[in-house]
Amino acid sequence: MPIVRPPEINDRVGCLDDAAYGGGVAAEAFVLRELLRNSNALACRGGLMFRSLGNASNAVDEVARGGQQRSFAAPFWTYALPIEQWPAPKKSGINRMRARVRAEITSGRTVELFVASRRIPYANQPGGNILTMVGTGASAVYEKNDFVVDDGEGENLTFFQRAVVTKDDPLLVTATYGGTQTGTVTNAYTDYFLNTAGAAWNTTGNQVHVGGHYVNFMDPLNGQLIYGPCKIEEVYRETASLGRGLFFSPPLPPPAVLVGLAYEIRKLPDVRILSIAAYGVDRTG
């Protein structure tokens, strides 16, 4: 009666004891099952898929240089990282991804992070894969364990961000940026509007777009939102008689008319993504 030697289990030692399967040594169903389990244990492990690090020393110099991947979350989806369809290695069969994001977001403001994968591409958002991050004003960790990724080999990831805006967002600080925080549109193009009543937004130094702001256009009678929110892109110095105007995005659809509408300019949340680390979630089933 040959001796059946117990195989080592991958869970414990990370390898197979091939001496257990030597020539002339009988195998039994238990051994075969252990071998299968070892195989499964290897196959179901999620590994590192993506990692991004900013300069996170938090020194003033780093902040001033934008070394922390600084941005303003626009009120619509924009790139959170300057990458698109970035390859991420992954084992076949892993269909969930765990991501931990360390970010510094304006206190009380909400920013959403959308991870587009082959399974949930950008065109399908917001069907899922959105991590909601509520800012604390300091570095904080945000985590989501069930980003849906394709169960095939490898993934392609793109990271988008969007600010959640509310009527309670702080209005433009005119002492800093000049101009007015609310008013009436007197002239407009598809991506540009003027308030000729002397709204002198700064054209150097602290400019509206440098600080990160958005604009809403509303019915002056009842305050109903007609168009927006739109991200302020540029302060433009018109002729002396017209004053200064603001470019915004996205541009208006052709039928929209802004002249005569009320506008309000509010602050966008600051976002500094310090790091992102994403791992495949171990398969358990």
Added chain:
Amino acid sequence: MPLGDRHYGTVTLGYPIDAEPRFQFGDDYGAILERLYFHAQQHAVIVCEQSYGFDLRGRANDLATTRRSFGTTSYVGIARTRRRLPPEFNHLWAIVSCGVVSGHSADLYLRLTVSNGATDQAESITTVQPSAMSGYSNQNYVTRQDGTVGAQFAYQPRAAHVQARVDLDLANVDPAAPGLCRVTLEGYAVYPPSAAMAVYPYRASIFAGVSYG
């Protein structure tokens, strides 16, 4: 890991299993071992990740606050690492995300080099035409309603964001001893034929994997 038109389907997987008449479950063992071998073999690994600081506010002068830039007509290092490459890997590739400052199209040259000794053993070069990535800063040549070009604007980025890839076949690297390798990624951009253009790398990743054919 997607490898373009490279397929695993034609690969003979696994070590040969001797079919002994008295070897119970021989086919099953063979299948499992093949699977393990295939598993270890097929999956790409991240060899190196390099990221540089950047802003994403969509403004031209953000380019000036990136943490790294160079404008030359010869190769400048973007990422370098020392890594022990498993012998079953025969393919390296890198992907780079960067800004290229040029009012026109420019050629971006990338070179991926691996060496496991004193001598470089293989290299590969790719050339791409930058094109703007939608949603990112590319507000150059804004034309106003009155037809004037936006020369009055404070910001004239004239930059394109590009994401480019370079592949390297390790066939010329001694498969018996890839060992501890030095992997280097370099690049530069020119406006043809020879004008140096500034390159602002944001991020680079280098992967190792297996390819056949």
